[in-house]
Amino acid sequence: MTSTGGGSEKVSVQVVIRVKPLTEHDLENLPTRFQRQIVTTSPYATNQIVVEGEKRQVFNFDNVFPPETTQQEIYEKSVENLVNKFIEGFNVTILAYGQTSSGKTHTMGTADNPLIPSDSKGIIPRAMSTLFSTINSIHHSKNDNRKFSIKVSFVEIHNEDLIDLLGEGVEEERPPVLIREDSKGNIYWSGLQEVKVTGVEEVISYLAKGSQHRQVGATDMNEKSSRSHAIFSVTMLQQKFIPNNNNGSPLSPTTPTFSRPGTPSSRSISSRAPSRANSVMSSRFDDGEWVTITSKFHFVDLAGSERLKRTAASGDRAKEGIAINSGLLALGNVISALGDPNKAKYTTHIPYRDSKLTRLLQDSLGGNAKTLLIACVSPAEYNANETINTLKYANRARNIKNNAVVNQEEMGWNDVGHLQSLVIKLRQENSSLKIANATLGLQQQQQQSSSGIVTPGRYSYFRYTWT
Numbered sequence: 100m101t102s103t104g105g106g107s108e109k110v111s112v113q114v115v116i117r118v119k120p121l122t123e124h125d126l127e128n129l130p131t132r133f134q135r136q137i138v139t140t141s142p143y144a145t146n147q148i149v150v151e152g153e154k155r156q157v158f159n160f161d162n163v164f165p166p167e168t169t170q171q172e173i174y175e176k177s178v179e180n181l182v183n184k185f186i187e188g189f190n191v192t193i194l195a196y197g198q199t200s201s202g203k204t205h206t207m208g209t210a211d212n213p214l215i216p217s218d219s220k221g222i223i224p225r226a227m228s229t230l231f232s233t234i235n236s237i238h239h240s241k242n243d244n245r246k247f248s249i250k251v252s253f254v255e256i257h258n259e260d261l262i263d264l265l266g267e268g269v270e271e272e273r274p275p276v277l278i279r280e281d282s283k284g285n286i287y288w289s290g291l292q293e294v295k296v297t298g299v300e301e302v303i304s305y306l307a308k309g310s311q312h313r314q315v316g317a318t319d320m321n322e323k324s325s326r327s328h329a330i331f332s333v334t335m336l337q338q339k340f341i342p343n344n345n346n347g348s349p350l351s352p353t354t355p356t357f358s359r360p361g362t363p364s365s366r367s368i369s370s371r372a373p374s375r376a377n378s379v380m381s382s383r384f385d386d387g388e389w390v391t392i393t394s395k396f397h398f399v400d401l402a403g404s405e406r407l408k409r410t411a412a413s414g415d416r417a418k419e420g421i422a423i424n425s426g427l428l429a430l431g432n433v434i435s436a437l438g439d440p441n442k443a444k445y446t447t448h449i450p451y452r453d454s455k456l457t458r459l460l461q462d463s464l465g466g467n468a469k470t471l472l473i474a475c476v477s478p479a480e481y482n483a484n485e486t487i488n489t490l491k492y493a494n495r496a497r498n499i500k501n502n503a504v505v506n507q508e509e510m511g512w513n514d515v516g517h518l519q520s521l522v523i524k525l526r527q528e529n530s531s532l533k534i535a536n537a538t539l540g541l542q543q544q545q546q547q548s549s550s551g552i553v554t555p556g557r558y559s560y561f562r563y564t565w566t
C-alpha cells in the first residue's frame with residue numbers, strides 16, 4: 100500500500116478478528132456446560148480462525164487476535180498506521196462489530212474516562228495520543244510548517260434517531276441532527292456540536308461525557324449493554340504554506356516559513372460538516388500558496404449484533420433490538436452489495452438509504468476512506484452461533500476495494516476578493532474538466548465494453564475498483 104504522488108491509493112477494507120478472553124463475569128454467568136472454548140487460533144497462522152462447532156469451520160482474515168492480545172498490540176498492528184494515514188489527509192473509518200459483551204466498547208475505547216488504567220485503554224484514546232504527539236512534534240519541527248485544527252463530535256443512532264451526545268441543554272429543545280447529501284453525492288450532517296480540542300485529556304473528557312449520555316439498558320447478556328450505534332468523529336484541518344522558489348513554482352510542502360493563520364472559533368454548531376472534501380479551491384500569492392487538507396476519522400462502536408431472541412428482550416428493549424438489527428442488516432446488505440464480486444457485477448443499487456447507519460457511513464464504506472472492521476467474538480461454546488454469524492458477516496467485507504485519496508484543497512487566507520475570483524475561475528475550470536472527463540469516461544466505457552470490462556455507471560463517481 101503506497102501512496103501515489105497525487106495522494107491516491109487503492110486499498111481493500113481491512114478485516115480483523117478479536118477473540119475475547121472469558122472474563123470472571125462470563126464464568127459466573129454462562130452455563131458451565133457451555134463454557135468450553137470452541138474457537139482456536141494459531142501463532143503460525145495469524146490470519147486464521149477455526150470454530151469447532153457442529154462442523155469445523157475455518158475462516159481467513161487480515162489478522163486474527165487471540166484472547167491474550169493486549170490493547171496495545173491491537174493498536175500497533177491494526178490502527179497506528181491508519182492514524183498516520185489520517186494525518187496525511189486520508190479519511191479513515193474503524194468499525195467494531197459483534198454480539199453483545201464480545202468486547203466492542205472495550206476494544207474501541209468508546210466509554211473511556213480518566214479512571215481507566217493506561218494498559219486497558221482502547222483504540223480512541225491511543226489514536227488521540229498518537230495524533231497529538233505527532234502534531235506536537237510537527238509544531239516543534241523546523242522543517243514542517245503545517246498548522247492543525249482538530250474538532251470532535253459524538254453521535255448516537257438509537258431507534259433510527261440521531262442523537263448528539265455532546266449536545267448542550269435539554270435534548271428535545273436541540274436542533275435535530277439531520278443527514279444531507281449534496282448534488283454530487285457527498286454526505287453532510289447538520290445540527291451537531293463539533294468541539295475544538297487541543298489535547299488527549301480534552302478528547303477523553305468529551306468521550307466520558309458523551310458515553311454517559313449513550314443509551315444503555317439491561318439485557319440478559321450484558322447488564323450494561325449498549326443499545327445504540329455510537330460514532331465518535333474527529334475532523335482535522337491542516338494548513339500548509341508552500342513558498343515559491345525563484346522560478347515562480349511552489350517548493351515542496353515540507354519547506355518551512357509562513358505567517359500563522361487565524362484560529363477558527365473554539366466551539367461551533369456544524370451546519371455543513373463535510374465527510375469528505377468536495378470542492379477544490381486554489382489561491383496563489385506572489386510568495387507561494389496556501390494548501391488546506393481536511394480529513395475525517397470515524398470510530399464506530401456498533402450495537403450488539405445478536406439475534407433478538409437471545410437477549411430475551413421485550414417492550415422497549417425489543418423495539419431497540421429491531422432497530423439495531425435493521426441497521427446492521429442494512430450495513431450487511433451494503434457490505435454484501437459492495438463486497439460480493441458476483442453481485443457487484445450486476446448490482447446497480449447500493450442500499451445506503453436503508454438505514455441512518457449506512458447513510459451516515461455512505462462515503463466511508465467503499466468511498467473515499469480507509470476502513471477497518473474489527474469483529475469481536477466470544478470463544479465460548481454458548482456463543483457458537485453468534486460467533487459463526489459474526490465471522491460470516493465480517494468475511495463479506497473483505498472484498499471491498501476503496502480508492503482513498505488525500506482530501507486536499509488549496510486556498511488563500513486573507514484575500515477574500517482574490518479568493519472569490521479564484522473560486523469562480525476554478526469552478527469554470529472544473530466545469531471544463533468535468534466535460535473533458537465525461538468525454539474521456541465515455542470513450543473509456545466504450546473501450547471497456549468492447550473489451551468486456553464492467554464499469555457500473557453510478558459508482559464510477561466513487562472511483563470503485565471491482566475485483
Ligand SMILES: Nc1ncnc2c1ncn2[C@@H]1O[C@H](COP(=O)(O)OP(=O)(O)OP(=O)(O)O)[C@@H](O)[C@H]1O
Nearest residue numbers: 119120199200201202203204205321324325402403
Ligand atoms: N479483551 C478483553 N480483555 C478483558 N476484558 C474484556 C475484553 N473484551 C471485553 N472485556 C470485558 O467484557 C465486558 C463486555 O465488553 P464490552 O462492554 O466491551 O462488550 P460490547 O461488545 O461492547 O457489548 P455491548 O454490545 O453490549 O455494548 C466488559 O466488562 C469488558 O471490560
